[in-house]
Amino acid sequence: DVKVTQSSRYLVKRTGEKVFLECVQDMDHENMFWYRQDPGLGLRLIYFSYDVKMKEKGDIPEGYSVSREKKERFSLILESASTNQTSMYLCASKKGRLAGISYEQYFGPGTRLTVT
Amino acid sequence: QQQVKQSPQSLIVQKGGISIINCAYENTAFDYFPWYQQFPGKGPALLIAIRPDVSEKKEGRFTISFNKSAKQFSLHIMDSQPGDSATYFCAATVTYGAQKLVFGQGTRLTINP
Numbered sequence: 001d002v003k004v005t006q007s008s009r010y011l012v013k014r015t016g017e018k019v020f021l022e023c024v025q026d027m028d029h030e031n032m033f034w035y036r037q038d039p040g041l042g043l044r045l046i047y048f049s050y051d052v053k054m055k056e057k058g059d060i061p062e063g064y065s066v067s068r069e070k071k072e073r074f075s076l077i078l079e080s081a082s083t084n085q086t087s088m089y090l091c092a093s094k095k096g097r098l099a100g101i102s103y104e105q106y107f108g109p110g111t112r113l114t115v116t
Numbered sequence: 117q118q119q120v121k122q123s124p125q126s127l128i129v130q131k132g133g134i135s136i137i138n139c140a141y142e143n144t145a146f147d148y149f150p151w152y153q154q155f156p157g158k159g160p161a162l163l164i165a166i167r168p169d170v171s172e173k174k175e176g177r178f179t180i181s182f183n184k185s186a187k188q189f190s191l192h193i194m195d196s197q198p199g200d201s202a203t204y205f206c207a208a209t210v211t212y213g214a215q216k217l218v219f220g221q222g223t224r225l226t227i228n229p
Contacts, residue, residue, distance in 0.1 A: 004159070031215050033216075037222075039222075040125060040221055040222075041221060042122070042205060042219040042220055042221040042222045043160070043205060043217075043219040043222075044219075045216060045217075048215060048216065050215055056215075058216070090159055090160070092159070094215070097212070097213055097215065098211055098212060099148040099209045099210065099211045099212075099217075100148060100165075100211065101162075101165060104150065104162040104165075105162075105217060106159075106161075107152075107159025107160050107161065108159050109157065109158055109159050110157075110158075110159055
């Protein structure tokens, strides 16, 4: 079974703090993703990485950065947290460059971040 | 710009009824359309998927109907059960060179016993 784990289920931070969200996958997947989930907006892609040290911006990268130093680990960084970054953050991983049943995205359980 | 539009945002169905969730897409290059199911406290998980070369795909009580000319697809849950209560997301992508999924806004489905 593919397992994607996220470092925290719940996190409360203050405005202006630097926040690290960590994600680890155990299936040697090349691709890893960070999404935020907000009611009525679905899942929006923040950043993704297709290889170690490689990253690409998603649809809403502003205010975020990422780091992928090892294949199994992908970190999302909020340089200076703001209240509008209060959200559910989901990490996912996927093998290969194709789309299909054998190439599905596997999601972690999410981190509920509250910025006060 | 939302490339995949999903409706309704929430849906309440009686046990045994049919739940229907609709999605529409804009990008004609999309050729793979998965549906994800998310239970409270969990991440989304792949439920069923379809390619546009077929008009319908059925897996148990779950059926995807696909209308390529209208650029629409829908999820039907037959004999809906309380255990089907979850949030459902449609998505779309291209098969080759695919790394990103474009998700719909999500539908919160509640099945009343």
